[in-house]
Amino acid sequence: MKLLLPNRFKKYGIFMAPLGFCIWLAMQLGLTKKIILFFIRDGISAIHTINIIIAIVSFFSFLAGIYFLVFSKEKVEDEMIERTRLDSFQFAALVQIVCIIIGFLLMLIFEEPGEGRLMLFFILLLFIFWMCFIGRFNYIIHIRIKQLNGKYFEK
Amino acid sequence: MENTLKNERIRNEMTQVHLAGLVNVSRQTIISIESGRYVPSVLLALKIAKILKLQVEDLFIIEKSD
Numbered sequence: 001m002k003l004l005l006p007n008r009f010k011k012y013g014i015f016m017a018p019l020g021f022c023i024w025l026a027m028q029l030g031l032t033k034k035i036i037l038f039f040i041r042d043g044i045s046a047i048h049t050i051n052i053i054i055a056i057v058s059f060f061s062f063l064a065g066i067y068f069l070v071f072s073k074e075k076v077e078d079e080m081i082e083r084t085r086l087d088s089f090q091f092a093a094l095v096q097i098v099c100i101i102i103g104f105l106l107m108l109i110f111e112e113p114g115e116g117r118l119m120l121f122f123i124l125l126l127f128i129f130w131m132c133f134i135g136r137f138n139y140i141i142h143i144r145i146k147q148l149n150g151k152y153f154e155k
Numbered sequence: 156m157e158n159t160l161k162n163e164r165i166r167n168e169m170t171q172v173h174l175a176g177l178v179n180v181s182r183q184t185i186i187s188i189e190s191g192r193y194v195p196s197v198l199l200a201l202k203i204a205k206i207l208k209l210q211v212e213d214l215f216i217i218e219k220s221d
Binding site: 079 | 179181187195196199
């Protein structure tokens with residue numbers, strides 16, 4: 001795949017994705033407001049704007065981190081890695097389809113969800129896809145290969 | 156698919172790292188091929204066979220179940 005980023009972007013992604021997510025979650029829980037008020041006691045008028053800026057920056061750094069994690073090359077990029085990447089995409093897509101079916105079945109059985117819940121459901125679906133991909137790909141690359149390294153020593 | 160890669164590699168006095176370097180793949184790929192967990196592409200199989208001075212069918216043996 002020619003669109004892959006250099007390997008160094010993976011390191012940026014490891015920091016950016018969880019950090020962005022944690023800050024975004026803190027903003028959703030109202031923790032950032034408390035922190036801002038702690039530092040700027042008379043900044044109540046600007047607090048809404050600052051909160052929105054934090055939300056945008058944290059969410060986009062999370063997305064960029066995910067992008068870096070998923071679309072950056074391994075140290076040695078060979079055909080087995082490419083095959084593993086493809087397998088992981090297929091696995092993630094399968095999990096996502098199962099989640100879509102379960103989600104819509106639950107919507108049919110229980111009450112009709114509001115617009116907000118539906119939006120949250122779709123965001124969650126995207127999140128599930130990328131998390132499944134990252135989890136499976138890294139599991140295969142690192143955990144299984146470590147086991148192989150233990151079993152098959154150099155001659 | 157069975158393969159005789161490990162035996163042939165040892166017969167040629169090559170390490171996994173050395174062979175991996177010659178065919179531009181990671182050592183893990185060589186390990187996976189040797190253990191039968193991964194079936195290489197035609198291109199990689201040809202490269203390995205060329206380096207070990209063998210025919211591809213001498214290295215990779217197709218089974219009835221394949």
